[in-house]
Amino acid sequence: MHVLRTPDAAFAGLSDYPFAPHYVEIRDRATATPLRLHYVDEGPRDAAPILLMHGEPSWSYLYRKFVPPLAAAGHRVLAPDLIGFGKSDKPADRADYTYERHVEWMSDWLTALDLKGITLFCQDWGGLIGLRLVAAFPDRFARLVIANTGLPIGTGWSEGFAAWLAFSQRVETFPVGFIVNGGTTRELTPAEVAAYDAPFPDETYKEGARQFPTLVPITPEHASVAENKAAWEVLSRFEKPVVTCFSDKDAVTHGGEKIFIERIPGAKGQPHTIVKGGGHFLQEDAPEELVQIILDHIARG
Template sequence: MDVLRTPDERFEGLADWPYAPRYTPVFGADGTAMRIHHVDEGPKDRRPILLMHGEPSWAYLYRHVIADLVKRGHRVIAPDLVGFGRSDKPALRTDYTYEGHVTWMKDWLVRNELTDIVLFCQDWGGLIGLRLVAAFPERFAAVVVSNTGLPVGAGKSEGFEAWLNFSQNAPELPIGFILNGGAARDLSDAERAAYDAPFPDERFKEGARRFPVLVPITPEHASVAENKAAWQVLERFNKPFITAFSDADPITRGGEAVFQARVPGARNVAHTTLKGSHFIQEDSPGEIAALLDGLVASLPQRELAE
């Protein structure tokens, strides 16, 4: 497997991004060594709040949420999925599979010894993050899902159909433009540039190109069986499970209903609707931080290891 690595200078001086990079080694199916990037801010003895991004963004999406939560005294961890941000990027589109992404992030989670986690996940951060919850339910204290799903081959929205067609047919994939179009507000030129930063040219975007076709929207898609098995675990997950979808996302509108109906932990908690479009982190970062702050405060006090 050939692996690309975005030069460090691409990440210098990004707007509202003062965070030091941290790296964890993982390995491809053929044994190729790669590294996954994450930021880890705030007191290390606090319960970790794990923020998982989706497509085609990176941890920069959470910059305002991170800053707000750290000010409130929390520990916040935000990784970049393989193929995104400062994480390494396999060069071939076929190097990316749904199960490969899950395996990489499972390895990352275990290597970083994360437990008692409060997860916030959006877009592919949910498709992968919820698989982590299903694999390690004992490691998670609570979950918040936003503008995401765990599909099992049952179809797609018109919004997703449009995104699928665009992502596969556009001669160039304009990442900053896509992020701007998926937010209710207009991003600044500096913010758009920060989303473009991980991708010096089209060679670095094979992961971003691949993600849309990996969503298991038909029975014939790979990972349908694995997602069905994950749902069986989620249907026994009785820790707090909150939906925080936005009010104007054309891709995942209405997707909160299945979680509220099927996950036991979603039955006795207060759900919320956030104002914004698909990339809700750009539209309502303060509300997300306040939601997570209140959720952590509601949990039993963390028992620290001796």
């Protein structure tokens, strides 16, 4: 496995991202290749952690407006960069990226830090991977906040996802910052767009971002259908508190909250929210509202 590492200079002077870097070295289970995984870690280390998981093609920069207020409220706040994204290492071959490998990489990071009592906030692939972590380690999680994501088992897809899949595979130059900006309802500033582009000095660094859309198990023939079905079996018995906060202007995941509310026992009777005016990357559109949802969810116990 050939691995690329974005130079630190690419991240110099990022807008509103003052966080010290933290790294854990994990090893790919199949090849024993070392991979350096970056994460933000702010707030008191002895506090129960809030885990913020990003998706495609973003990185922990997506949570820059979450980390300070959550840490100021007394919580330990962690925002990892998935392998292939942000400041984490990036395998150079698309074939090196599979759904199961992503779950393994994040599982090894989670257990290396021995996180417990976790409040998970997940969106996009942060949910596809994060909810698999919950299924693998349910005792480590205290509560869930689920936003604009899913856990597909090969039963179809939305028109919005079909359009995204086609675009992602056909576009000659994969425009990461442009994509994130297109998934918000507000217009990102040029500095913010540049920050989303920063992890990818050229197209060779984008193989993970290119591959992710093809890995979503939307047909019975996709890999990871069986693993996601097994994860749903665990989630269908998960009784700890779960809230959803999907947005009303995301063509990809619109209505996706219903299955979580119906199938996860811990979601029953909870104050679920539809975030008004939020796009796919609702963290950019409504950070204050989402931070308050997380804090209120924790305060309810």
